[in-house]
Amino acid sequence: MWKRLLGFDPATMKVRTEILAGITTFLTMSYILAVNPAILSLTGMDKGAVFTATAVSSIIATLIMALWAKLPFALAPGMGLNAFFAFTVCLGMGNSWEFALTAVLIEGILFILLTLSNLREAIVNAIPMSLKNAIGAGIGLFIAFIGLQNAGIITSNDSTLVSLGNITSSSPLLALIGIVIVSVLLIRKVKGALLIGILVTTLIGIPMGVTNYRGILDWPPSVAPTFFKFDFSGIFTPQMGLTVFTLLFLDMFDTIGTLVGVSTRAGMMKDGKIPNAKQAFMADAVGTTLGAMLGTSTVSTYVESSSGVAQGGRSGMTALTVAAGFIIALLFSPLFLSIPGAATCPVLVLVGLFMLSPIKDIDLDDYSESIPSFICIITIPMAYSISDGIVLGLISYVLINLLCGKRKKLTLPMYIMALLFTLKYIL
Structure with a gap:
């Protein structure tokens, strides 16, 4: 029954491990329940309604991933995508949040159509294996960077862009303590090390003043202020076209990058392909569409799923x-929002280490493979964008191999994607 419903194989999997992995993933990504309402409320949206919309859209999309795709990945409104929604579409371009929600709805519907046509899966299959391994490593550096930022260990600097924060202050210090705790648990091969590390670090944060206890129980706010609040008056305007295209592009390659990277780390890739990729993409597409109806930004597969995968999910x-x-x-x-960023930082940092392992499968002596792979790896954290890392990696792969006379390694889909990606930066 479990195998039929959830892809659970009793011969190779354990219920306890899968549940611990799910709890770990949830705790690692639960920050979105606080961050997403805070960002979208800047556009005038009701903060409570966005909270509920965030949770409900995450539930629906993740259930589709569990029951249909049978994969250990979680979905929620994506970071970066919510920032584009608020700071670019609304505050930057001067559009209403209803306009932005309409763009998300259209994007979701287009995603469903693209998924039904198998185009998204074809794009994934066209990415060279060396770049697929690079994506996983790049995402590892990216999420480690996010964890260090969330804890204040790494901060912004006007002269050098980033620098080491004040590591003797409460939050960075707690994160460093957490890294030591989780590291020791991992080295001693303690089951559930990542989850135990999150919980212990959260408890230590109480006397340090980092963990902010906010109570336990409360009823979820109504979604009425944001439910089905669309503005179709500007549907045929250039601004709507640009917004939809950008959302479509960002979500597609963030999702592809996350699925490829985490699947590679988990050893789930089969002949270079993601299992049940079409169903996984559909979970993303349906989640985005329903999320727009409820009142939240684009739903995407979460890179924090790697924490659960590392736990054995x-x-x-x-x-x-x-x-x-x-x-x-x-x-x-x-209660869940009491878990501070400093407590999830150790997990993100160490999972980042785990995700570097695919580098060993890249032939570093073959520069036609290793140079594009390195460009992909280094761009993802430095550009703060999974999609840009993939794009520049693929463009450089096609260009380098074409100029070196290695045309047999290139396929028609690679040429088409490289051309389209190049136009994206030119136009």
Whole structure:
């Protein structure tokens, strides 16, 4: 029954491991329940309604991933995509949040059509294996960077862009303590090391003044202020076209990058392909469409799923556990929001280490493979964009191999994508 519903194989998987992996993924990504409402409320949206929309859209999309795709990946409104929604479309371009929600709705519908046509899966299959390995490593550096930023270990600097923060202050110090705790647990091969590390670090943060206890129980706010609030008056304007295209591009390659990277790290790739890729993409597409109806920005597969995968999650049971976590969070949001960024930082940093392992499968002595791979790896964290890393990696792969006379390695889809990506930066 489990195998049929969730892709759970009793011969190679354990229920306890899958559940612990799901809890770990949920706790690592639960920050979105606080961050997404904070960002979108800047556009005038009701903060409480956005909270509920964030949780419900995450539940629905992750359930589709669990029951249909049978993969251990979780979904929620994507970071970066919500920033584009708020700071570019609304505050930058001067559009209403209703206009932005309409763009997300159209994007979601287009995603469904693209997924049904198998175009998204074809794009994934066209990416060379060396770049697929590079994507995983690049994402590893990226999420480690995010973890260090969230804890204040790495901060902005006007002269050098980034620099070391004040590591003796409460939050960075707590994160460093957490890194030591999780490292020791991992080295001693303690089961559930990542989850235990999050919880212990959160408890230590209470006397340090980092963990902000906000209560336990509260009813979820109504989504009425944002539910089905669309503005179709500007649907045929150039601004709408640009907004939809950008959202479509960002979400497609962030999702592709995350699925490829995490699947590679988990050893789930089969002949260079993601298992049940079409169903996984559909979870993303449907989640985005329903999320727009509820009142939130684009839903995407979360790179934090790698924390659960590192914990041993391999089936839809992991995703099902994440969905259950979001359901509980609707009622116990004050409690879950008490987990500080400093407590999730150790997991993100060490999972970043785990995700570097695919580098060993890249032939570093073959520069036609290693140079594009390195460009991809280094661009993802430095440009703060999974999609830009993939794009520049693929463009450089096609260009370098074409100029070196290695045309047999290139396929028609690679040429087409490289040309389209190049036009993206030119136009």
